[in-house]
Amino acid sequence: MQGDAFLKCIDPDCGMEYPIESTNVQCEKGHLLDVKYKHTPSENLKEVFYDRRNSQGNIFNESGVWRFRELLNFCQVDTENIEECSKFLVSLDGAEGRLSKPYHMGKASEFVGISNDNLWLQPEGYNPSGSFKDNGMATAVTHAKMVGAKKIVCASTGNTSASAGMFAANEGINCDVYIPAGQIAPGKLSQAYQFGAQILEIDGNFDDALKQSLDDAQNHDGYTVNSVNPFRIEGQKTIPFRALEYLNWEAPDWIVYPGGALGNTSSCGKALMELYEWGWIKKIPRIAVINSEGASTLSDLYNGKFEGEELRWNKGKPNTELITRYYDDLDAKGIRPKTKATAIQIGRPANILKGLRALEFTNGVATTVSDSEMLDGMSVVGLNGFDCEMASGASVVGVKKLMSEGVIKKDDTVVGILTGRQKDAMLPVDYHHDPSNKFAKPPKN
Numbered sequence: 345m346q347g348d349a350f351l352k353c354i355d356p357d358c359g360m361e362y363p364i365e366s367t368n369v370q371c372e373k374g375h376l377l378d379v380k381y382k383h384t385p386s387e388n389l390k391e392v393f394y395d396r397r398n399s400q401g402n403i404f405n406e407s408g409v410w411r412f413r414e415l416l417n418f419c420q421v422d423t424e425n426i427e428e429c430s431k432f433l434v435s436l437d438g439a440e441g442r443l444s445k446p447y448h449m450g451k452a453s454e455f456v457g458i459s460n461d462n463l464w465l466q467p468e469g470y471n472p473s474g475s476f477k478d479n480g481m482a483t484a485v486t487h488a489k490m491v492g493a494k495k496i497v498c499a500s501t502g503n504t505s506a507s508a509g510m511f512a513a514n515e516g517i518n519c520d521v522y523i524p525a526g527q528i529a530p531g532k533l534s535q536a537y538q539f540g541a542q543i544l545e546i547d548g549n550f551d552d553a554l555k556q557s558l559d560d561a562q563n564h565d566g567y568t569v570n571s572v573n574p575f576r577i578e579g580q581k582t583i584p585f586r587a588l589e590y591l592n593w594e595a596p597d598w599i600v601y602p603g604g605a606l607g608n609t610s611s612c613g614k615a616l617m618e619l620y621e622w623g624w625i626k627k628i629p630r631i632a633v634i635n636s637e638g639a640s641t642l643s644d645l646y647n648g649k650f651e652g653e654e655l656r657w658n659k660g661k662p663n664t665e666l667i668t669r670y671y672d673d674l675d676a677k678g679i680r681p682k683t684k685a686t687a688i689q690i691g692r693p694a695n696i697l698k699g700l701r702a703l704e705f706t707n708g709v710a711t712t713v714s715d716s717e718m719l720d721g722m723s724v725v726g727l728n729g730f731d732c733e734m735a736s737g738a739s740v741v742g743v744k745k746l747m748s749e750g751v752i753k754k755d756d757t758v759v760g761i762l763t764g765r766q767k768d769a770m771l772p773v774d775y776h777h778d779p780s781n782k783f784a785k786p787p788k789n
């Protein structure tokens with residue numbers, strides 16, 4: 345299978361290609377890249393994936409990411425040869441994605457107002473570092489290892505740094521985490537510290553920290569593991585793969601994600617494009633992206649709330665100048681993204697173009713929810729015995745909102761992704777101390 349995988353620019357008019365060993369995250373003209381495969385995987389693999397759920401001691405079968413390794417085989421390994429897999433594929437002993445699958449959660453369905461049979465929620469917080477990032481980090485660090493990188497780098501204030509730090513420590517490589525100086529509560533980085541990552545404080549804001557980390561990667565032998573890295577997107581495809589497999593590859597009507605940097609939206613879109621092209625699914629689920637009201641770039645632009653134009657992928661010719669003007673306008677007005685759901689507190693989603701492509705392919709929608717709504721969503725998930733972070737609450741209340749608007753119909757089947765587990769201990773404590781909150785159970789004395 346050598347020569348099967350390569351990188352290709354997402355802009356259809358450009359389409360520059362690079363060898364799979366390339367560490368570019370952009371083409372020469374600054375467009376994002378996709379990992380592409382020349383061959384069409386056999387549909388018989390559905391059975392292989394199912395059989396691997398009985399892992400027989402093989403960690404690459406146990407892994408919820410590498411169980412689907414034929415669909416992300418950019419290393420071009422012999423996927424049935426465990427020695428070869430062990431040499432190339434990076435895994436936290438098979439734990440990434442292992443506990444992730446969709447569940448019915450009765451109290452959440454009742455709150456949303458949908459039949460319990462029609463709503464599935466898939467917790468990604470049970471990944472080893474506590475969020476969905478481990479799906480994509482397994483593949484990104486695999487590629488880092490494949491190209492001989494000695495150090496991975498990212499800009500992050502939370503989940504990405506935790507995941508990168510954990511994988512780096514496991515692989516015995518270095519990890520640099522760039523953050524804006526003085527703006528991040530040290531507690532948010534506690535996992536990165538714990539895993540021995542080197543924190544670098546940069547004067548400026550988060551965008552400056554990201555710029556510096558990309559520069560470090562380019563000029564100082566670092567390897568970028570933020571979601572602009574196309575190999576991150578490959579691993580995150582397994583989130584919808586696991587959901588679809590659980591539903592016997594019968595596509596739901598909707599897949600719902602909280603919207604931050606839009607890496608998840610992008611990877612879900614790419615997964616669905618590939619599965620549909622191969623004939624593995626007959627129907628294309630619609631993607632719904634739920635922004636926070638305080639960090640609503642995608643929703644604003646997609647819904648025509650800036651200059652009255654509805655931003656679209658437009659078959660590969662998106663109006664990127666509209667995006668630039670939107671960012672300039674935010675800067676001019678001094679508007680910074682602001683939400684307590686820090687995982688999606690992102691004003692400039694790095695994957696916005698891939699996200700738009702995903703929405704166009706799936707006839708998707710974007711909307712916003714408030715912080716207090718997200719806290720309700722987070723809390724009702726907890727009442728079912730599942731743990732999730734505040735940003736994940738957006739998936740639950742996003743479905744509720746879209747149902748109230750008639751966008752999601754009562755008999756639609758919906759899969760909502762719960763992106764991470766609770767890492768901010770005080771959020772539930774504060775929520776439950778305030779009796780005016782919908783699900784609050786204040787302490788008694």
Ligand SMILES: [Zn+2]
Binds near residue numbers: 353
């Ligand atoms: Zn290009």
